[in-house]
Amino acid sequence: MPEPRSLSAAVARRYLALHHLLAPPRALPPERDSVLRVMERLGSFQFDPLGVAGRNHDLVLHARIAGYRPAWTDELLYEHRVFFETDNKALCILPTAELPYYRITWDRSRHEHERETLVANAELPARILARLRAEGPLSSLDFERGPAIDWYWGPTNQVRAVLEALWESGVIGLARREGNRRYYDLTERLYPSELLEARVSEREQLRHKLLSRYRANGLLGDGGQAEIWYGVSVRGEDGKRIAAPVRAELRTELVAEGALIPVAVEGVRGTRYLPAEARGLLAQAEVELAAGLPPGGSSPGAAFLAPLDPLCWDRDLLRQLYGFDYVWEVYVPEHKRRWGYYVLPLLLGDRVVGRIEPRIERATRTVSILGLWWEDGVDPRATPGLVDAVRDALADYLAFAGADRLHWGAGLSRPGRLFGTPRPNRSQRRSA
Structure with missing residues (x-):
């Protein structure tokens, strides 16, 4: 193993802002091809269906693309099929061209399910496949409800469990989503036969999956949370x-x-690793800092980061490099939460300066800010560019949410006065 190259904390933070296409935020053109560019850089978007502030992958893309529209990703997934969904760390959106490198996920799931769920409910898989073959995409509601059976999080409708087992096994795939409802079809009708028939050794698949994690985050180490390395x-x-x-x-x-x-990064324990294609970005970070330039050479912008944004995957790195202790408290009982249910890190330039809890109230076309907290030592009035950057981020977020108004929650009159009530940036208007 070669001797690790030494990096200052400032260079590492600047490099990560550049690597993650956040220097500045929302700088990619307002077009569907920008989604492809983000995918090319990060390699995957983690999917999570919770939409109180926008779905996770949509927040990832909104932070990087001006005027981002979730319909662009849906089109790439369910119409053009250049993306597909399977496990990589967790359920992720991935390039369909890389499908042969993720068959291991299907094969392992099939091995498990054929010993358990698909055998225990032997007649149902055949009936489901026959109907899909004859009728095309169907959801669990298109089948007669079966008895409850044991499943991941507890007893679940038999039809839903078998559909999910067939999906995880690669026998069927997602034809589309309508809200959080999944419509399935035969995998052979969704993806090119040459990709489905291609075979890559298990070792090559594991290498690819491992490298994909380093590509996504940009600075992972040897260890960290177990979920980073799942699979x-x-x-x-x-x-x-x-x-x-x-x-x-x-x-x-x-x-x-x-x-x-x-x-070796100043202040960060252990060896870290950059993907080889990041050499140019590292050099750019060093040049910018030596010249006293802001990230990307532009005025620092603010971004609300998704809880499962690749930049946030390694909570140890956030804590050691940014001094930011982040826990996504969506699964924490309310009485034990320190911050809130769906709180997003707030990035300014190449620093994490706070956290914000927005909630989209679709019925009233309102974004409510339930909480806003600044990190120790951050004075919003005294931090150059912060007020304007956050005001712009709020205006763009309103447009992303399809909202007409911003409401500051209880106890937030001071930031309400500081940032005002920005109107949605009409050039970025869409509906989350």
Whole structure:
């Protein structure tokens, strides 16, 4: 393993802003091709259906694309089929061209489900597949409701569980979503046969999955939270998953081949790794800082980061590099929350300066701000550019949400006076 290159914390933060297309935020053109550009850079968007502030992948793209419209991603997923959904860390949107590198997810799920759910409900899979073959895309509501059976989070309608098992196994795929309702069709009708028939070795698939995590975040290390590395493992002779040694071996190969560059970052524990294609961005970060330029050479902008934005994947890195302690409290009982239900990190330039809790009230076309907190040492009035940047971010967020008005919640009269009541940026108007 080569000696890690030393990076200052300032260079690392600037590099990450550039890598994540956030220097400045919302700078990519307002067009569908910009979604492809973000995918090319990050490699995947994590999907989460909660929409209180906008779905996770839509927030990721809104932070980077001017006038982003969720319909663009839906078209790429369900009409043009250049994206598909499967597990990579969690459920993610991925390039369809990379489908052969993610078959391991389908194959492992099929192995599990064929021993359990699909066998225990043997007649139902055949009936579902026959109807899909004859009728085309269907949802669980198109089938007679079955009995409840044990499933991931508790007892679930038998039809829904079998549909999900077939989907996770790659037998069927998502034809479209209507809200949070999924419509399925036969995989063979959704994706090109040459991709479905292509086979890549399990080792190559694991290498690809591992590298995809480093590409997405831009500065992951050897460890971190287990969910970052989900699926990059093999099963030993005793049936148990072997994860860390497999990752270490594959990572050593990727470093030896020059696909990953080891670095030591000031204030961050352990070795970190840059994807090789990031060399130019690292050089740009060093030049900008040496010249005293803001990120990307433009006035610093503000962005509301999605809870599962790739920049936020490694909570240890957020804490050590940005001094930002972030917990997504959506699954934390209300009485135990420190901040709020759906709180977003607030980025200014290459610093995390606070957190904000917006909520989209679609019935009244209103965005309510339920909370706004500044990090220690951040005075919004004394921080150059902050007030204008946050005001612009709020105006763009209103447009993203399809809202006409901004409401400041209880106890927020002071930021309400500071930032006013920005109107939606009409050039970015759409509906979340």
